[in-house]
Amino acid sequence: EAQVTQNPRYLITVTGKKLTVTCSQNMNHEYMSWYRQDPGLGLRQIYYSMNVEVTDKGDVPEGYKVSRKEKRNFPLILESPSPNQTSLYFCASSRGQGLAGANVLTFGAGSRLTVL
């Protein structure tokens, strides 16, 4: 089944304790992206990657890191989480951006993170 898998789905942690949210897709998609969703603010892009070893900042990259060493994986790293990073996080992938019909996103099921 074509899918985007992210883990963990739920996590409660404390301020400053490094954590990684993994994301993996099995569709051979070139484009991958991380979003956070907060009430009243909608989905905001954190980082995205057009291909292996190519990553770029989205709208809200502060406090986050990403890497794209392999096409299928795009982990999100919070080096020193803070309470304002409490949110619902989604990973998504698509065949590519800027191509007609190719930028339809497939989302993972979401990771709900609480930072105390």
Place this chain on the structure above:
Amino acid sequence: RKEVEQDPGPFNVPEGATVAFNCTYSNSASQSFFWYRQDCRKEPKLLMSVYSSGNEDGRFTAQLNRASQYISLLIRDSKLSDSATYLCVVNYDTDKLIFGTGTRLQVFP
């Protein structure tokens, strides 16, 4: 002005009703437009792309008005299962999609 704006709702409609949502966008160079559906606490899923000439998929019709910079979604014969949040998505440039904050629809019996 927000890049993509939607009325948050909620739109409360009875089963069988017809309901329409609009979404305005600020970038006149945008080329790709989509409606996604998001159920509570779940991931967004593509409902339909929006084409220049308008397009229909069963009970759902999407329209694009470039002159006024808005897209619309019309749902006919609403079902209880249509209750969800509908996200308008517009490409900002070749690398970027902007999401609206969503319009919540509640269909009641």
